[in-house]
Amino acid sequence: MILIQNALVLTPSGEARALDVLVDGGSIADVVSRGAVKGDGMERVDAAGRALMPGLVNGHNHAQTGLSKGLFDRYNLETYLNAQPGATGSRTLEDKHLSALIGAAEMVRKGCTAGYDMFAEFPLPTADGVEAVARAYSEAGMRAAIAPMMADKTFYQAIPGLAEALPEPLRGQALKARYAPYSETLASVQNLLKNWKFDRERIKPALGPTIPHHCSDELLVECRDLTGELGLGIQMHVAESRLQAAVAPKIYGKSLVAHLDDLKLLNGKFCVAHGVWLEDDDRKRLADAGCSISHNPGSNLKLGSGIADMRAMLARGLNVAIGTDGAASSDNLNAFEAMRLACYVSRVKGNPPEQWVTAREALHAATEGGAKALGFDKLGRVEKGWKADLLLLDLSALHYVPLNDLASQIVFGEDGTGVESVMIGGRWVMRGGKLLTVDVEALRRKAEEAVARLRAANAEARALGEKLHPHVGHFCAGLSAR
Numbered sequence: 001m002i003l004i005q006n007a008l009v010l011t012p013s014g015e016a017r018a019l020d021v022l023v024d025g026g027s028i029a030d031v032v033s034r035g036a037v038k039g040d041g042m043e044r045v046d047a048a049g050r051a052l053m054p055g056l057v058n059g060h061n062h063a064q065t066g067l068s069k070g071l072f073d074r075y076n077l078e079t080y081l082n083a084q085p086g087a088t089g090s091r092t093l094e095d096k097h098l099s100a101l102i103g104a105a106e107m108v109r110k111g112c113t114a115g116y117d118m119f120a121e122f123p124l125p126t127a128d129g130v131e132a133v134a135r136a137y138s139e140a141g142m143r144a145a146i147a148p149m150m151a152d153k154t155f156y157q158a159i160p161g162l163a164e165a166l167p168e169p170l171r172g173q174a175l176k177a178r179y180a181p182y183s184e185t186l187a188s189v190q191n192l193l194k195n196w197k198f199d200r201e202r203i204k205p206a207l208g209p210t211i212p213h214h215c216s217d218e219l220l221v222e223c224r225d226l227t228g229e230l231g232l233g234i235q236m237h238v239a240e241s242r243l244q245a246a247v248a249p250k251i252y253g254k255s256l257v258a259h260l261d262d263l264k265l266l267n268g269k270f271c272v273a274h275g276v277w278l279e280d281d282d283r284k285r286l287a288d289a290g291c292s293i294s295h296n297p298g299s300n301l302k303l304g305s306g307i308a309d310m311r312a313m314l315a316r317g318l319n320v321a322i323g324t325d326g327a328a329s330s331d332n333l334n335a336f337e338a339m340r341l342a343c344y345v346s347r348v349k350g351n352p353p354e355q356w357v358t359a360r361e362a363l364h365a366a367t368e369g370g371a372k373a374l375g376f377d378k379l380g381r382v383e384k385g386w387k388a389d390l391l392l393l394d395l396s397a398l399h400y401v402p403l404n405d406l407a408s409q410i411v412f413g414e415d416g417t418g419v420e421s422v423m424i425g426g427r428w429v430m431r432g433g434k435l436l437t438v439d440v441e442a443l444r445r446k447a448e449e450a451v452a453r454l455r456a457a458n459a460e461a462r463a464l465g466e467k468l469h470p471h472v473g474h475f476c477a478g479l480s481a482r
């Protein structure tokens, strides 16, 4: 048993109170008034001058982007997808593990204790690749839901008219790479689910059919049936960019969400990523089905995707999580920053101040909301019986000096530099500012070797992406504007 005493505890209602927290195994055994626990038989941790809060939950991330951060400045989602073969190709199994571990280490360092990860491999998800990512999260000590990305149409096949608009020989080159047939993808995913080695209370599998129109209806229905049978979650990018919303009526004669609803994919284990271009009817359908949505404001700003309406999501009763997205589109995997941005962007939607997202609403979304989206029970609160995923924040960090309102200063001021210690499932993974689970210096050396090798291996794919870039950008801008 561990008694964390003398901390200022952030309660589920967002108040700061002087309480002691008793941790037994992986859970919070009790939250009591200061000094109430007498006697020996436990490790006492003096957390005077620290705030204690639940770990943050990252609602959306991509493990494969850990090695491709810093490569994208003026890219929108479509030109970013066009550039992916050049950025994430030629990866070895060790690279896949390394990329995930870099991300997990950064998240823990910045106070994130659990995350939803849509991990991509091409031309299909592999049992070894997903296992390498799960192992990385496990080594870092994090909790995760890992959703292998699935698709059976490439970006060039999925966007109506795009391939036809490309000049030869670029069209032929762009269309050369194909995803595996959906039956092979499903067989591979079934295999990896059957052989899942990890404790599902820590690292659980989910499915990630990437974007509705990048997946055939057959693939989507198979995903629905598989998750239904096994009780797994699904995460999917829905209406992230204006183009995605614009192509839906052309392909389906209805919105993306209406299509998913007709295919009966929507339920309490379905999580939308982004949802920037949803109509209110879409939000209603998602809310009525009990879905979650990961709001990823940093990525939406960086890729120019737009501003998702978190107030409208909450008003419909949707469970909202907050995510960073991958390290190539929201580069620092900082869940505190994502939470702050969720508040900020709600203020430029043209809504009156009474409808702006408050610090406490953002905190709820980034903790309990995220936990629900990932499908973890009793996670995201400092409360008796809940999981002991906890952060200690150093109140001498200057953004807490002076301390007027803890919840508000966490959301508007914390940038990760105040995170002093991190406990996940009752185990310290960071103490006194030092990561205990990952050797960051070794990680950096391996990453430098990997990117030098990958830069050379992907030179041809990158050159093709660069040639395609203006054509893709021009065509997609035209399609989005219509």
Ligand SMILES: [Zn+2]
Pocket (backbone or CB within 6 Å): 060, 061, 062, 118, 237, 273, 325, 326
């Ligand atoms: Zn994403």
